[in-house]
Amino acid sequence: MDTKTLQKSFGMRCKELRAGLGCSQEQFANLIEMDRSYYASIEVGRRNVSLSNLKKIADVFQITISELMRGVE
Amino acid sequence: MDTKTLQKSFGMRCKELRAGLGCSQEQFANLIEMDRSYYASIEVGRRNVSLSNLKKIADVFQITISELMRGVE
Numbered sequence: 001m002d003t004k005t006l007q008k009s010f011g012m013r014c015k016e017l018r019a020g021l022g023c024s025q026e027q028f029a030n031l032i033e034m035d036r037s038y039y040a041s042i043e044v045g046r047r048n049v050s051l052s053n054l055k056k057i058a059d060v061f062q063i064t065i066s067e068l069m070r071g072v073e
Numbered sequence: 074m075d076t077k078t079l080q081k082s083f084g085m086r087c088k089e090l091r092a093g094l095g096c097s098q099e100q101f102a103n104l105i106e107m108d109r110s111y112y113a114s115i116e117v118g119r120r121n122v123s124l125s126n127l128k129k130i131a132d133v134f135q136i137t138i139s140e141l142m143r144g145v146e
Contacts, residue, residue, distance in 0.1 A: 066142040
């Protein structure tokens with residue numbers, strides 16, 4: 001299991017869902033009350049995101065964590 | 074969003090799936106190459122588990138991370 005690949009896969013999933021909302025990274029980071037540059041580093045796959053941050057992100061997309069993780073491997 | 078509730082929900086999901094495998098915590102911790110007491114603390118909801126550990130756990134259950142997170146809220 002390659003953590004980098006997993007993190008990139010998750011970052012792309014977030015980017016795809018965020019684009020669907022028509023939000024900029026800054027707007028989205030504000031919505032999840034997360035530092036913009038930290039959120040930006042999630043999207044480029046540089047963060048081993050924790051459960052609580054997965055939940056924050058899923059909540060703003062109004063989906064479950066399970067739905068958020070669909071296709072993330 | 075209450076992190077403690079989320080962590081407990083995830084811990085119970087792991088316990089349920091592990092019971093389905095008929096594994097002890099020690100056996101399962103060995104399978105995922107994780108310290109037994111650390112894994113035990115995940116099951117009782119005391120850990121804000123990271124993406125890479127979610128993947129390790131899902132891989133041993135031979136399910137996707139999305140399936141692992143089903144019902145975890």
